[in-house]
Amino acid sequence: MACRRENGWKAARKFGAVTGIRTFAGRYQPGVMTNPALEQYTEAKLVMVVDAWPDRNIVMDAVGMGIPVIALCDTNNQANDIDVVVPCNNKGKKSLGLAFWILAREYLKARGAIKGDEEFVEKLEDFTEE
Incomplete structure (x- = not known):
């Protein structure tokens, strides 16, 4: 997972x-x-x-190797070389925090690490900037 956009660094790391x-x-x-x-x-x-766009280096590496690419995309993004587009606001700190909080919760549920939403103990505030 790559995040070149500074507004998403905290959420991406979390x-x-x-x-x-x-x-x-x-x-x-x-x-x-x-x-x-x-x-x-x-x-x-x-x-x-x-x-x-800012993460194009990793996108090009992935495309060259045949690895599927998922991208968070806003209305101004091009979907060239992207296999799955997740429509969301990918510019704001709070919106990226919310997107990653939801993705983390759903990923853990899909992997069987947690059974339901109530078992996800991470707080939304941990993913968002102040």
């Missing part, structure tokens, strides 16, 4: 901590998925980005 998904908040170093010689090298099955 999402990664809660779900255990590797997260690049800030600059994604090119080659992390394509160059096994790098110390940070990782093999991904799926890539999620906050905004396809």
Whole structure:
């Protein structure tokens, strides 16, 4: 998961901590998925980005390797090379916090880590900026 947009860094890091998904908040170093010689090298099955334009390096790496890409997209985003579009406001701190809070909860439910919404103990405030 990658988030180049500064407004989403806190939410992205919290999402990664809660779900255990590797997260690049800030600059994604090119080659992390394509160059096994790098110390940070990782093999991904799926890539999620906050905004396809600022996160285009990881999108291009994923497309080149045939890895599906999920992107949070606002009305001004292009969906080129994106496999799944999640429509939402991907600019604001609070909207990104809410989106990641919901995604983390639903991911944990789908994986069987929690049974229902009431078992999700993370607070929305932990994902949002003040």
